[in-house]
Amino acid sequence: MKGRKMQRRSFRVRSVKPASPLSFIVALLLLAALGVTAWYLDMNDAPIPTIDADTVDAVAPDSGAETPADDSAGTSDETPLPTQPSYPTTIPAAPTALPTSEPAAPANPMSGFLLGGTAYADGSNASATEQKEDGSVTQTPDSTSMPAPDATVEPVPGPLAGVKIGIDPGHQSHGNNEREPVAPGSSETKPKVSSGTAGVSTRRNEYEVNLEIALILRDALQAAGAEVYMTREINDVNISNVERAQMMNELGVDVVLRLHCNGSENQSTHGIGLYVKSSGEGAAESQAICEPLIQAMGETTGSRTESIHIRDTYSGLNWSTVPSILVEMGYMSNPEEDQKLSSPEYQALLVEGMVNGLAEYYSMNPPARLITVTDDGAVGE
Numbered sequence: 001m002k003g004r005k006m007q008r009r010s011f012r013v014r015s016v017k018p019a020s021p022l023s024f025i026v027a028l029l030l031l032a033a034l035g036v037t038a039w040y041l042d043m044n045d046a047p048i049p050t051i052d053a054d055t056v057d058a059v060a061p062d063s064g065a066e067t068p069a070d071d072s073a074g075t076s077d078e079t080p081l082p083t084q085p086s087y088p089t090t091i092p093a094a095p096t097a098l099p100t101s102e103p104a105a106p107a108n109p110m111s112g113f114l115l116g117g118t119a120y121a122d123g124s125n126a127s128a129t130e131q132k133e134d135g136s137v138t139q140t141p142d143s144t145s146m147p148a149p150d151a152t153v154e155p156v157p158g159p160l161a162g163v164k165i166g167i168d169p170g171h172q173s174h175g176n177n178e179r180e181p182v183a184p185g186s187s188e189t190k191p192k193v194s195s196g197t198a199g200v201s202t203r204r205n206e207y208e209v210n211l212e213i214a215l216i217l218r219d220a221l222q223a224a225g226a227e228v229y230m231t232r233e234i235n236d237v238n239i240s241n242v243e244r245a246q247m248m249n250e251l252g253v254d255v256v257l258r259l260h261c262n263g264s265e266n267q268s269t270h271g272i273g274l275y276v277k278s279s280g281e282g283a284a285e286s287q288a289i290c291e292p293l294i295q296a297m298g299e300t301t302g303s304r305t306e307s308i309h310i311r312d313t314y315s316g317l318n319w320s321t322v323p324s325i326l327v328e329m330g331y332m333s334n335p336e337e338d339q340k341l342s343s344p345e346y347q348a349l350l351v352e353g354m355v356n357g358l359a360e361y362y363s364m365n366p367p368a369r370l371i372t373v374t375d376d377g378a379v380g381e
């Protein structure tokens with residue numbers, strides 16, 4: 001916590017008024033003894049006043065600041081939090097032994113980072129309550145590890161400040177087999193949306209896992225400063241792939257991540273794959289974003305990554321006029337990967353990789369609207 005100064009108390013030796021010659025001598029001796037003691041304690045960094053000062057001072061900042069430092073999975077801000085002040089080695093046990101700060105957490109633990117709440121593709125905004133419900137249901141590491149907002153600390157812009165990111169959690173609880181053109185102007189059609197694959201081991205539906213991870217990603221991106229737009233935040237919707245693409249086009253997001261899980265006849269197939277279209281509006285930038293994205297996802301998860309797939313068979317990609325990437329986060333046909341895709345630990349790693357990859361891309365390629373030119377001609381963000 002900035003601005004806080006550790007205060008150290010010091011001993012003060014108070015003089016005593018002698019009442020008689022004898023007591024005067026006794027008092028002198030006492031004063032001498034006290035003086036020596038005080039000097040000794042001072043030289044040895046008196047333990048009692050140090051503990052007092054630090055205990056009082058350490059409680060407030062540490063209970064909030066230590067948690068995110070210990071558990072930063074899912075956030076892209078790699079900047080380490082200020083390290084612990086040089087407390088004596090006997091002290092740090094005290095803050096960690098304190099009750100967690102969760103009960104005191106405000107309704108929206110990320111209010112310091114939000115630019116205006118969750119924006120839905122239809123333009124409405126989610127209330128703080130809805131966000132909290134989502135966060136608590138999904139148990140995201142981010143929502144539980146965010147520091148409690150401090151009224152005296154200005155929100156720090158994250159690495160994705162101002163970047164508009166769309167998330168399309170693939171599929172929905174019931175597929176829609178009506179057909180729609182696979183691309184604008186195409187005579188070829190595909191079902192509007194399917195219910196996706198399912199886990200060979202977990203038996204969970206892909207649409208559930210996609211949404212579960214999407215909500216964690218949403219929170220992590222918001223914590224990194226991004227404006228996040230979701231095509232859906234519940235499973236029971238009926239939105240076709242073309243409609244999802246059109247939502248994001250109208251919002252003018254900088255990129256859409258379409259979250260999916262893969263399936264293969266071969267149960268040993270596993271790993272992360274990214275799919276983009278070959279040409280047309282947004283294609284080149286989609287491909288450029290893929291590079292840091294897949295690299296970061298490979299780094300955080302340690303999983304195998306496939307080379308980037310260029311495909312023109314996905315209506316959701318073909319109808320996008322903004323950069324759009326289909327993220328196949330893993331194979332639910334592989335029993336081990338299927339289990340991992342449903343584990344909170346692995347989900348957090350996937351999210352961390354996606355946030356890191358996007359943060360890296362946009363730190364080098366900020367959206368044009370976020371670049372400002374100052375009076376002296378310097379270009380800043």
Ligand SMILES: [Zn+2]
Nearest residue numbers: 170196260261
């Ligand atoms: Zn899918």
